[in-house]
Amino acid sequence: MKRTSYHHGDLRATLMDACLRLIESEGLAAVSLRRVAREAGVSSGAPYHHFADRAALLSALSIDGFQQLAAYLTAARASTTDPLQALTELGVAYVQFSREHPAQFRLMFRPELSQPDKHPDAHAAGDAAFDVLVETVAECVAVGALPADRAETLAVAWWALGHGLASLWLDGYLEKRSEQMGTHAPELVDAITRTFTALITPDASAG
Known part of the structure; x- marks a missing residue:
């Protein structure tokens, strides 16, 4: 289930949780910042506030x-x-x-x-x-x-x-x-x- 809202300070944790869910469901090959953003229910540019790549x-x-x-x-x-x-x-x-x-x-x-x-x-x-x-x-x-x-x-x-x-x-x-x-x-x-x-x-x- 995607998270559609988050507190600003929780964005990093939200993205990390979303990444783990993606790994568990589809494997490491499925991980990209764009895909993680979608899983987390945030904009495609949101991950770049915390992760360069x-x-x-x-x-x-x-x-x-x-x-x-x-x-x-x-x-x-x-x-x-x-x-x-x-x-x-x-x-x-x-x-x-x-x-x-x-x-x-x-x-x-x-x-x-x-x-x-x-x-x-x-x-x-x-x-x-x-x-x-x-x-x-x-x-x-x-x-x-x-x-x-x-x-x-x-x-x-x-x-x-x-x-x-x-x-x-x-x-x-x-x-x-x-x-x-x-x-x-x-x-x-x-x-x-x-x-x-x-x-x-x-x-x-x-x-």
């Missing part, structure tokens, strides 16, 4: 997505005082974000569309979200739960796990596999993240 709009959505993801991860990290448990919660939160913001999640990892080299703020937002994971791994190292010499590798591995689970769920494969296993996707995500946490601890590695 299509790439600028997509970059803004990417930045917003990473900022929201960082908030999800920060809240998950704060939900427990156990660093290893926090690591598990981060994985679950990452997947949860992708489920609640599927169009934005897919966009955030399409640099050829948002052109992050031309929009360094997008890089900074992505790094800030990743830093929540890095800091949580560092806390695990500090209490002796993870080996210091593998901290950077484990941070990337954990990101890869969360992103893989999120992508598999969005594409429908995780739910299909869950049914075959007699469980449900949320339970499988939780079990996988907990299993991975157990496997990367020094005691498990030694065994």
